[in-house]
Amino acid sequence: MKFITLFLTTLFFLTACTNENKMPLNMPILTELGINSLTSKTQFTLGAITPNLLGYDITNFTALEGGEAKSIMRVSYHGHEVMIITPTKLKKDSQRYIKSITITSNYIENPFNIKIGDAYNQDNFPVCTELEESLTCKQEKYKNILLIFKKSNKRWSLQEIVWGDNA
Numbered sequence: 251m252k253f254i255t256l257f258l259t260t261l262f263f264l265t266a267c268t269n270e271n272k273m274p275l276n277m278p279i280l281t282e283l284g285i286n287s288l289t290s291k292t293q294f295t296l297g298a299i300t301p302n303l304l305g306y307d308i309t310n311f312t313a314l315e316g317g318e319a320k321s322i323m324r325v326s327y328h329g330h331e332v333m334i335i336t337p338t339k340l341k342k343d344s345q346r347y348i349k350s351i352t353i354t355s356n357y358i359e360n361p362f363n364i365k366i367g368d369a370y371n372q373d374n375f376p377v378c379t380e381l382e383e384s385l386t387c388k389q390e391k392y393k394n395i396l397l398i399f400k401k402s403n404k405r406w407s408l409q410e411i412v413w414g415d416n417a
Contacts, residue, residue: 278303280360280413282394285333285351290415294337294346299323306332332357350414360411361392370399370406384409 278285284292286302300308309324323335332355337346356365362374370378375387375397385399385406395413399406 353411
């Protein structure tokens with residue numbers, strides 16, 4: 251009996267551990283237009299955003315930016331932040347739409363075949379602007395997507411990918 255209890259406990263523990271690091275089955279896809287069906291024409295409401303990100307947790311909260319309160323949505327998967335969604339600046343909630351989406355993890359497919367943490371490659375991203383501690387890059391084909399590299403240990407590594415209408 252003790253063996254069966256130990257076996258089942260071990261099996262349960264291993265299943266819980268492997269589920270936590272498992273990639274999403276329907277991983278959202280970043281394109282020039284947005285992520286899945288999330289675009290600049292999507293209202294900035296949980297009701298409009300949630301159906302496009304099934305399996306993800308979405309939290310609406312207020313953050314301070316430049317001393318101004320700003321409503322944003324944090325999207326996570328199994329406790330790991332995946333992206334931040336910011337709205338346009340219209341005053342009425344019913345008139346706000348998605349302004350930008352900042353991808354902070356590898357739980358989103360992107361068209362560049364690059365992952366968060368990967369090293370900068372000049373052959374893939376020849377058009378970049380260096381500002382203080384970051385390198386902001388674009389590809390001509392993707393005008394709405396910015397790749398932001400940060401310098402660490404004398405090399406540039408991908409920190410986040412930002413989508414925004416005319417980024």
